[in-house]
Amino acid sequence: MNDFFATLYDGFHPLDLFYIENFSDDMYNSGIFSIIGVIMLSTSLILMASYYYFISNYNGFFKKRFWLIWILVIGLVNFISAYYYSVIAMEDFYSTSSDGSPYTTEHINFSMVNLLWSVIFSFLFSIVLKFKSVQASKTPF
Structure with missing residues (x-):
């Protein structure tokens, strides 16, 4: 499972769109890709389901602007959790080192990639979940 999420977070092997030198390797070796990936998928699915089956049924929240705001909230939640x-x-990985972790801005870059994937997966979950919604069956399109 770590390999699947490493492929996503590194931006597909031959291209390596999001690969961060040394940081991505250390993240892979620590096994954290799978934990963050499962959190990203589960929060995206649960929050999109809560939008379509609960939130969109009240006070006109089925409109596209509220759907977009909700997608951005999901992205923000996943950004914070990834960071x-x-x-x-x-x-923890560098706990035995006297210098500590050498990474500073890499965490923000990685969290932005997680935000991107959470928005993409939320959109995909949205396509699947919208058909059973009472009010938002035509949201976003």
Whole structure:
């Protein structure tokens, strides 16, 4: 499972769109890719389901602008969780080193990639979940 999420977070092997030198390797070796990936998928699915089956049924929240705001909220939640867990993982990974973790801005870059994937997966979950919604069956299109 770590390999699947490493492929996503590195931006597909031959291209390596999001690969961060040394940081991505250390994240892979610590095994944190799978934990953050499962959190990203589960929060995206659960929050999109809560939008379509609960939130969209009240006060006109089925409109596209509220759907877009909700997608951005999901992205923000996943940004924060990726940042938090990546910092913790790298501190644990380098706990035996006297210098500590050598990474500073890499966590933000990784968290932005997680935000991007959470928005993409939320959109995909949205396509699947919208058909059973009472009010938002035509949201976003």
